[in-house]
């Protein structure tokens with residue numbers, strides 16, 4: 402907003418709006434590339450599917466359980482957010498390269514960070530790779546999959562055990578293996594690819610989030626599946642950050658008076674925004690279907706809890722009708738009550754278009770968020 406104001410004062414409204422458009426484009430176009438490497442059978446494909454909210458039987462899923470002998474990185478983009486891409490890299494051992502040569506072949510520079518996966522213990526190759534990644538200035542995470550198997554085995558043995566203590570044992574074992582091979586780190590995440598809310602999976606997602614810069618973090622958060630209320634809230638906050646910019650664009654770019662509305666706005670931008678928000682909140686049909694498949698629920702049962710008017714095709718006419726409702730008829734700048742409203746007011750003169758669309762998009766987002774929470778509750782049984 403400060404930048405917007407400064408440019409406005411220096412170069413006028415056109416330049417300031419162009420800046421907003423540029424920022425919005427940047428948010429939409431920023432790519433995130435995550436490399437996943439590890440020996441055959443370590444759980445790379447399963448991990449990539451878990452992060453994309455897919456099952457291995459879904460269309461477009463990475464095939465798991467089959468030893469693939471591809472020598473090239475294979476890319477899997479996120480079903481809702483194609484700018485987020487996971488790369489399945491053949492293990493260093495499979496290719497018999499030195500770590501530096503391997504990384505060069507794998508187009509090292511492309512990735513934002515690396516995940517080194519093992520289904521049992523980390524070996525010399527994992528360490529060689531980690532050291533080279535570090536030397537080249539990128540980040541990596543060690544992820545130990547199949548922890549559910551370790552816990553299940555203890556149960557089958559009929560032993561009494563404390564899960565946390567057992568996890569710590571596995572962790573210590575991994576740490577000491579890595580130390581022996583020459584790298585000291587305590588950041589090892591123990592996960593099950595089939596239980597994305599358990600063990601260290603939530604901590605792993607949080608580590609990614611914290612290590613990314615603002616824009617990449619934004620994209621990463623939006624790519625997460627709605628498995629906890631906290632994730633849904635985080636998504637809401639990320640989307641909220643865009644609203645003032647979208648309200649400016651809808652009021653300023655090619656804003657023509659809409660017959661029946663007392664102000665000019667671009668209904669197309671608003672309709673597109675609602676469709677985007679709905680997708681990010683996992684409420685479009687395709688997302689609901691994937692969730693139903695993954696959680697073994699019936700699609701109808703998930704749809705039952707969705708009570709938003711923003712279903713099906715979002716037509717401009719429908720957006721207009723919503724804007725005409727009494728709720729927005731007499732909205733004032735004071736109601737929007739933002740610190741920077743005076744700036745917007747001074748720029749747009751009549752603030753009505755901005756204030757109404759700003760409030761409107763916030764209401765839509767809040768409504769979609771509430772629905773997303775109900776769906777998560779129905780799907781995962783969480784509160």
Ligand SMILES: Nc1nc2c(ncn2[C@@H]2O[C@H](COP(=O)(O)OP(=O)(O)OP(=O)(O)O)[C@@H](O)[C@H]2O)c(=O)[nH]1
Pocket residue numbers: 439440441442443444445446447448464465466467468469546547548549550592593594595
């Ligand atoms: N129990 C359990 N099984 C897992 C987990 N992750 C993967 N598996 C199983 O381990 C096997 C190998 O998993 P994949 O995801 O195919 O492993 P990959 O690393 O992609 O293997 P390649 O493609 O051959 O390199 C499959 O049968 C998976 O179902 C996990 O976290 N827990």
Ligand SMILES: [Mg+2]
Pocket residue numbers: 445446447463464465466467469489
């Ligand atoms: Mg695989």
